[in-house]
Amino acid sequence: xxxxxxxxxxxxxxxxxxxxxxxxxxxxxxxxxxxxxxxxxxxxxxxxxxxxxxxxxxxxxxxxxxxxxxxxxxxxxxxxxxxxxxxxxxxxxxxxxxxxxxxxxxxxxxxxxxxxxxxxxxxxxxxxxxxxxxxxxxxxxxxxxxxxxxxxxxxxxxxxxxxxxxxxxxxxxxxxxxxxxxxxxxxxxxxxxxxxxxxxxxxxxxxxxxxxxxxxxxxxxxxxxxxxxxxxxxxxxxxxxxxxxxxxxxxxxxxxxxxxxxxxxxxxxxxxxxxxxxxxxxxxxxxxxxxxxxxxxxxxxxxxxxxxxxxxxxxxxxxxxxxxxxxxxxxxxxxxxxxxxxxxxxxxxxxxxxxxxxxxxxxxxxxxxxxxxxxxxxxxxxxxxxxxxxxxxxxxxxxxxxxxxxxxxxxxxxxxxxxxxxxxxxxxxxxxxxxxxxxxxxxxxxxxxxxxxxxxxxxxxxx
Numbered sequence: 001x002x003x004x005x006x007x008x009x010x011x012x013x014x015x016x017x018x019x020x021x022x023x024x025x026x027x028x029x030x031x032x033x034x035x036x037x038x039x040x041x042x043x044x045x046x047x048x049x050x051x052x053x054x055x056x057x058x059x060x061x062x063x064x065x066x067x068x069x070x071x072x073x074x075x076x077x078x079x080x081x082x083x084x085x086x087x088x089x090x091x092x093x094x095x096x097x098x099x100x101x102x103x104x105x106x107x108x109x110x111x112x113x114x115x116x117x118x119x120x121x122x123x124x125x126x127x128x129x130x131x132x133x134x135x136x137x138x139x140x141x142x143x144x145x146x147x148x149x150x151x152x153x154x155x156x157x158x159x160x161x162x163x164x165x166x167x168x169x170x171x172x173x174x175x176x177x178x179x180x181x182x183x184x185x186x187x188x189x190x191x192x193x194x195x196x197x198x199x200x201x202x203x204x205x206x207x208x209x210x211x212x213x214x215x216x217x218x219x220x221x222x223x224x225x226x227x228x229x230x231x232x233x234x235x236x237x238x239x240x241x242x243x244x245x246x247x248x249x250x251x252x253x254x255x256x257x258x259x260x261x262x263x264x265x266x267x268x269x270x271x272x273x274x275x276x277x278x279x280x281x282x283x284x285x286x287x288x289x290x291x292x293x294x295x296x297x298x299x300x301x302x303x304x305x306x307x308x309x310x311x312x313x314x315x316x317x318x319x320x321x322x323x324x325x326x327x328x329x330x331x332x333x334x335x336x337x338x339x340x341x342x343x344x345x346x347x348x349x350x351x352x353x354x355x356x357x358x359x360x361x362x363x364x365x366x367x368x369x370x371x372x373x374x375x376x377x378x379x380x381x382x383x384x385x386x387x388x389x390x391x392x393x394x395x396x397x398x399x400x401x402x403x404x405x406x407x408x409x410x411x412x413x414x415x416x417x418x419x420x421x422x423x424x425x426x427x428x429x430x431x432x433x434x435x436x437x438x439x440x441x442x443x444x445x446x447x448x449x450x451x452x453x454x455x456x457x458x459x460x461x462x463x
Contacts, residue, residue: 004120008033009040009054009066010082015106019053019082022109023116037061044069049077050123051116055105056083056094064094071098076126078119082107101448114413118452125344125380145181146329147322151314155182162309163189168261170306171284173313176361179284180244182311187240192280195239200232203248210253212269215260221270233266237277246283246306247292251299258302281306316358316365323354326362330369331381342373345381352383356390378454384415418453421446430461 006023010016013035020033032049034040037058044052044066052070056063063081070077078100095102101115145152162169163186171179180199187197205213212221216231233241243249249257260266261281267274283306292298316322327345335342345353358364372385383391420439428435436446450457 003028003030004050005048006031006051006053007043007049009037011035011058019107019112022113041069044073051078051119053080056081067094067097067099078123080115145178146325148325149319149321151319152322155311155313158311159185162186166280167308168281168306169309169311171311174315174361175286176363177313177315178362183242183282186282190280192239196236197240198232198236199242199244201244203245207250215266215268217269218271233277234275236279241279241281243283245286247285247287247289254299254302258305261305316361320354326365327369330366334370334373342376342381343379349381349383349386352391356393417449421449421453421455425457425460430457432457
C-alpha cells in the first residue's frame with residue numbers, strides 16, 4: 001500500500017518538530033514539515049498530499065489562506081487547523097469554511113494522531129469508493145452479478161459462451177449464491193430474450209399439484225378444477241423456463257419432465273391433445289445432482305438431459321476478494337433516496353466481512369449490508385453496525401489478529417467517545433450546553449465531537 005503524505009505547517013519550530021515526530025510514528029505515513037507558510041503554499045501544488053495540518057496564526061500567509069488554497073486545488077483535501085485558545089472562535093469559523101477539524105495548542109499529540117488517522121482513513125475510503133464504482137461500471141459486473149475473483153471470472157466466461165447457444169443449462173451452487181441471476185443473464189443474452197423468463201420453485205410446489213402447475217389442466221380434470229388452466233411450461237413458450245431447486249422434484253415427476261424436455265411437447269392434465277413449445281430450459285440445484293444420481297434420488301437420464309451446459313457458482317467463502325465489490329454494490333442499491341449517504345466500510349469491519357464464512361452466501365451478505373445501513377449513524381459502516389453473529393465469528397478464529405496498536409486504540413477511543421456523548425445527550429435531553437457542562441469540556445469541543453460521530457441533538461430532544 002502506498003504511503004499517505006501529510007503536510008505539516010507551523011512557524012513555531014519546537015511545536016513543528018513535536019507534531020512531526022508524533023505523526024511520523026504512524027505506519028505507512030510520510031510527513032513534510034514546513035515552518036514557512038509561504039513556502040508551504042508552493043508545496044500544496046507540487047506534492048501529492050492526503051492531509052494538511054496547519055497553524056492558524058502565521059506571518060504573511062495564515063492558516064485560513066492555506067485552507068482556501070488547499071481546497072481550490074483539491075476540494076476533498078482534509079485540512080486541520082491548530083490554534084491557541086484565544087483563537088478558538090476563528091477556528092470554528094474555519095470549520096464552517098471547510099476545515100476538517102481543529103486542535104488547540106499546545107497540541108495534545110494523542111489527539112493529533114487520532115484526528116490524522118481518522119481523516120486519512122476517510123480519504124482512503126472515499127478514494128476506494130470511486131475506484132470500486134469505476135470497477136462496477138466497467139469489467140467487474142455482469143448483468144446483476146458482481147465479482148473479480150477467478151471463480152466468478154470463470155462463471156462470466158461460461159455464461160457468455162452458453163448464452164449464444166440454445167442448449168439447456170444446469171446451474172449448480174449453494175443456496176444464496178445467485179443461481180437465478182445466472183439464469184436471468186443467460187436469458188437476456190439468448191435468442192429467446194424477447195420472450196418470458198418463467199421461474200418455477202420446485203421446492204415450493206406440493207407434489208400433488210406439481211403436474212398441474214407445470215403442464216396445466218383441463219376443466220374437470222380433478223376435483224376443484226372448475227376451469228382450464230395454462231401450465232407454467234406453456235406460459236414460457238418462446239422464452240426461458242427456469243426450474244429452480246430441480247433437485248426437489250419428486251421421482252414421479254422426473255420421468256414426466258424428462259419426456260416433455262426431450263420432445264418439447266406435453267399434455268395438460270385431463271387432455272388428449274399434446275402441446276408443442278419452443279423453450280429454453282435452465283435448471284438450478286443447491287445439491288450435487290451427480291451425487292443424488294448415485295444415491296438413487298435423481299434420474300440419471302434427466303440429469304444428463306439437463307446437464308448439456310453447466311455453470312458452477314463458487315460459494316462466497318471461496319471468493320472473499322469479491323466482498324468489497326459486493327458491499328459497494330449493495331450500498332449503492334439499498335441507500336435509496338436517503339439524505340444521509342454511507343460512503344464505505346471501515347477497514348476492521350471489512351476485514352470481518354471478508355473473514356466470515358457466509359453460510360447464506362451472497363444473499364446473506366446483502367441482508368447484512370441492508371441491516372447495517374439501518375443501524376449506522378455515520379458515513380461509514382463500522383463493526384458496531386454489523387450483526388453479532390458476523391462479528392463474533394472473528395473472535396472464535398485464532399487466525400484473526402488484533403490489528404495494529406494504532407488501529408485498535410483508535411477503534412476503542414471512537415467507541416468510547418460515541419457512547420459517552422450519546423449517554424450524556426440522552427441524560428440532558430439534547431441540551432448541548434448542559435451536556436458539555438456536566439462533561440466538563442468546552443461546548444465547542446462537545447460540538448466538534450458530535451460532528452465527528454454524526455450525532456444530532458434534536459434526536460435526543462424528541463426521545
